[in-house]
Amino acid sequence: MNEKIIRLLKEKNFKALREEIIELNEVNIAEIIEELNKNEAVILYRMLPKDLAVDVFAYLSNEQQMNIINSITDKEIKHIVDELFFDDMIDFLEEMPANVVKKILENAKEEERNLINQFLNYPENSAGSLITIEYVDLRKDMTVKEAIKHLKETGLEKETIYTCYVTDGSRKLEGIISLRKLVISQEDEIIEDIMETDVVYVHTHDDQEMVASVFKKYDFLALPVLDKEERLVGIITIDDIVDVIEQENTEDFQKMAGMEPSEIEYLDANVFTLAKNRIAWLLILMISATFTGRIIQRYENVLQSVAILAAFIPMLMDTGGNAGSQSSTLVIRGLALEEIKTKDFFKVISKELRVSFIVGIVLSLINFLRIYFIEKISFKISLTVTITLFVTIMLAKIVGGILPIVARKFKLDPAIMASPLITTIVDAVALIVYFSFATMILGI
Amino acid sequence: MNEKIIRLLKEKNFKALREEIIELNEVNIAEIIEELNKNEAVILYRMLPKDLAVDVFAYLSNEQQMNIINSITDKEIKHIVDELFFDDMIDFLEEMPANVVKKILENAKEEERNLINQFLNYPENSAGSLITIEYVDLRKDMTVKEAIKHLKETGLEKETIYTCYVTDGSRKLEGIISLRKLVISQEDEIIEDIMETDVVYVHTHDDQEMVASVFKKYDFLALPVLDKEERLVGIITIDDIVDVIEQENTEDFQKMAGMEPSEIEYLDANVFTLAKNRIAWLLILMISATFTGRIIQRYENVLQSVAILAAFIPMLMDTGGNAGSQSSTLVIRGLALEEIKTKDFFKVISKELRVSFIVGIVLSLINFLRIYFIEKISFKISLTVTITLFVTIMLAKIVGGILPIVARKFKLDPAIMASPLITTIVDAVALIVYFSFATMILGI
Known part of the structure; x- marks a missing residue:
């Protein structure tokens, strides 16, 4: 075509x-x-x-x-x-x-x-920035017939006429009525008697994320927006909310990968902007990772005497990081969709304790069988690696489950407690656990 | 309340x-x-x-x-x-x-x-599973007056009457007309003359993700669903699509954190199911990470003679992993929102080359200043770490940018090419680069 x-x-x-x-x-x-x-x-x-x-x-x-x-x-x-x-x-x-x-x-x-x-x-990402002013407003003393006549005269230019808004002389919102209700009502009925008065609305300065969650909760097609004096300014329609939802999700994906969120499409974005959005977090995490390096430095003598221990460091770090990211991702997503609240803190801990116990047992067992029987590593070293793996998985999953909720509690965005930060924290913990068990079990 | x-x-x-x-x-x-x-x-x-x-x-x-x-x-x-x-x-x-x-x-x-x-x-996650059958159907030879009468008689039980569907005797879809158009048209006009015939529709077995992208593209409130014989089966309304979008995003978050996707809310999910969803990927990644361990084992002599080299391994691994995840996340998200197509392969490479060059220069420079001047590490070792960091960031970002597109090309879900897998790949690459430069520069 x-x-x-x-x-x-x-x-x-x-x-x-x-x-x-x-x-x-x-x-x-x-x-x-x-x-x-x-x-x-x-x-x-x-x-x-x-x-x-x-x-x-x-x-x-x-x-x-x-x-x-x-x-x-x-x-x-x-x-x-x-x-x-x-x-x-x-x-x-x-x-x-x-x-x-x-x-x-x-x-x-x-x-x-x-x-x-x-x-x-209106501030970017506020309800005000999504408002459309093409809506139909009626008076409560109109009949259905008059209302439909008014609709026919003005409706063609309106973006949505599926919900009509009933306002008084000073533009205060008194009720709403759907076109559906108008069409199926008797012509001589009075709007006031058939309009809905328990109206859900938002304010111009509310955040668009909050507006989206109202739409998701009530399955609305449109939502009225009021100013500080409770006067009707305009409406927000659901097609714009679909875009808001995708935009908020994109922001979360970006934050969770350790980037400054940006609304510009990847292919349209300037190279310097992309670099700038990525450098800050990489730098913070790079500096943090050097503390993990310090831990290795401190146990240099252990590595010198049992060099094979170094070979298990990547596996322990990666598995711990991945285990922690899984938990933090689920909890961050649950918080974003309001399926998890901060009051569920102990429920999350209890769940992660049980899940990580099962995951820890399975992975450590397979790991032990592999390195002891197949790689023929000595029993004591196999034991050290296996216990470290188990403890690391337990700790990683609990840290991953807790930190997003703590962030929310302190009014921070839970999305920053994602893979990159969790990995850095878990890496340090894993190494301390590893070398502690090594000195204990191997008697170095 | x-x-x-x-x-x-x-x-x-x-x-x-x-x-x-x-x-x-x-x-x-x-x-x-x-x-x-x-x-x-x-x-x-x-x-x-x-x-x-x-x-x-x-x-x-x-x-x-x-x-x-x-x-x-x-x-x-x-x-x-x-x-x-x-x-x-x-x-x-x-x-x-x-x-x-x-x-x-x-x-x-x-x-x-x-x-x-x-x-x-109907298969789970297909268009069929979202269908509602409460829609209004009209015949093309009706007048507007007859159509509105039909609406009033049947409309009360319909979920959406904002779009009406015009079908023939064998239920084939001939056109659509909005309630808005009906209300603002003259009573004696014939439906056939005012209905729209260029109708966008989906089939019962289409994937719900595809249906959502049609809604996003055209800003529809409802979409007709046809069977294999092109007969109208029902409609899909936008409120259900909002749920589909969130569900597809949740799936992507889960896959990108290395988990089997699940629709069950975290707090409702069974502990064994949660554990099962997490173990498979952790196991695959754990086994893969042992290959990274092998690289360390192979260069044991290098670590033995210059023990301080081990202290930089976590920083190099983590920064490489993070740099790669940033790129892969942006590309995966771009592919999901159809902002990036597989034909943009070379555009993505070119962009990542330039971005990673800037990011690499900034991070390596700061790293060099820190370890040479503040930590007083020898020049040759500082140089080895710095060059490795630069090369690792470049490679990580290119690998992170390319793999999701390659996955899409091979009809795999790009979301699997996220942080966990990229980290594992980049870790191995970083260590090989590190030890190669070490042996070269330090002459071990």
């Missing part, structure tokens, strides 16, 4: 091209435009019917949006400004350089310009 | 209790029931108006659902079977033991029983 369109474009067969393209979904048209060069993109874009053009615009990359804004007339820009959904407009403006923002603001009506400035000021 | 309700329940003040509780949202009532013991839960549940009771039932834990089913009459069960949304019913039945499923099926009409059996047979 895409090839055919691109071919028609190259052949300048604009009539056939236009016929093909207006049949497509706006998402697919945007995809095609992304594959074109700057000039072709503008040609194809200008060929779209005005309203479809605006829908397509919302799905373009920031780069193509900027290219198009810089190539079209003020009149065309004005049409985009007037017709683009408000939340898409804000998303777009947030990523544009100052000259493009200026061009857009010049083409907006004064009222809209003020609103844009207000919305651009 | 919850305390008040629980207090009224303990005081057996049922009248006040009922008044309080019917004002609440079903999600909140379910939350309260979860805090009660088995008997209290049943008492409170039976106090709810019949229809609210069914809504609450859908939000209860499997444990409480089973408790309630085992305590109520067949007539009450029949009401739940008749009124519960079909997808909630399937979710519930999938988790119930055979005797409960039998009890439910006995209370279902024959037609529904057949449908339940069909749906219970």
Whole structure:
């Protein structure tokens, strides 16, 4: 499909091209435009019917949006400004350089310009930054018939009309009513009698992660957003929340791998930014790991007299690190999904104690059989390695299970207590245990 | 709020209790029931108006659902079977033991029983397992007025009426139309003229991860599901997709920490299951790490003659592992979100080469300054450690960036190429590099 369109474009067969393209979904048209060069993109874009053009615009990359804004007339820009959904407009403006923002603001009506400035000021990742203002508001003394008439008159421009919001003269939220309820109610019923008054809402400055968890809990399609004076500012729709959820997960993945979180896509990110995001944690962990080195240094005499002991260090360090990361990952994820609360502290310890006992027994046993019978290592050394392995797994899993909850308790992000930090801690512990047992059992 | 309700329940003040509780949202009532013991839960549940009771039932834990089913009459069960949304019913039945499923099926009409059996047979994690059958279907020769009348007659029982599906006599999907479009159209327009025919859909056996990515791409609220003969079987709604997204992310977190993925919540999971999910990978990685041990064994003479070299092993291993995990995490996540494709292989290599060069230079420089000037280690040893660190970071980041793409290319899950495996590989590489430079520079 895409090839055919691109071919028609190259052949300048604009009539056939236009016929093909207006049949497509706006998402697919945007995809095609992304594959074109700057000039072709503008040609194809200008060929779209005005309203479809605006829908397509919302799905373009920031780069193509900027290219198009810089190539079209003020009149065309004005049409985009007037017709683009408000939340898409804000998303777009947030990523544009100052000259493009200026061009857009010049083409907006004064009222809209003020609103844009207000919305651009909401903190990044707050509920305010997700708000759309295209919702339907009703009055509680309307009948269903009047409400549906109002809907028909204004609904076409609204992003979602599936929930309508009932407000009073000072924009205070009094209730909500679904389009579904409106459609299936008798025409002469009064909104006040059929609206829901137990409304769940969020505030403009709430964190988007909190907003996402409200959506997940109640299975809503949209949620009203109030300001500090409890007036309705706008709504948040679930399609934007899907993006928030993925963004929050990406942040957790990044933090758990010891990086500064970043919203920029990998392939678009600047090399220096990527390097900067990675260096801080690597540096902290590198310095911490030198303390582990000190432990080896302190027991140099033990290694000198029984050199084979050094050969088991990587296995002990790695297994301990992996065992600890497993536990910390499960607990961090459980905390993020609110399946684990800080009050479950002792439940987690008790669970990790039992799990790590089973895992420890199985792994140490297999390890003992392997190094004693197959590698023919002496009994005392096999015993030292095996006991160390068991103790390390127990400690690693308990440390891995506890630290994320402790972090949450101290209002830190549990995600920092992931693999890299746990590994560093467990490495040091494993080596101390190892050399202590070695001196004890081998009598060095 | 919850305390008040629980207090009224303990005081057996049922009248006040009922008044309080019917004002609440079903999600909140379910939350309260979860805090009660088995008997209290049943008492409170039976106090709810019949229809609210069914809504609450859908939000209860499997444990409480089973408790309630085992305590109520067949007539009450029949009401739940008749009124519960079909997808909630399937979710519930999938988790119930055979005797409960039998009890439910006995209370279902024959037609529904057949449908339940069909749906219970869809593979877990397939589109089929997410289907709801409560949707509105129209015929293309209806007028808008007739369509809205049909909606009013049947819409109350449907989970979503925001999109209506136009089918022909053999249930083939011919188009879709949104409630919004219906409401704002003229009453005498014909559905065929205003419906959309470029419909995006999925098949019953498609993987749920694929379904989620369709939702993310097009910002849909619902998506039709067709069988192999292209007949409409049901729809999938976005609230279930939010759960799928979180579940797929949880699976990725688990795989990336070297565990078998599991859908059971941590606190509910059996200790033996948890242990089993963790042992396999730990065992594989433990055995692999012994090869790293072999490398140390092979260079025993180097360690014997310059014992201080051992002290830098943990730092080199950990920093290499962390550097590699950072890259692999970003690439795995990029692949999962479809921001990186396998064709971007060389772009990723080029990016990692440049990033790792910067990171490597900064870290090695700081490391050199620290060990040569502060720890007063000899120049040659400082140089050996520094060069090894630089080379290890470069290699770790390239390996970490490449392996997830290679995995995808071979149809494996990129998530297995995460921290644990990368660490094990990088550890071995780091040690070989270390001892090679040591023998070269120190002339051992």
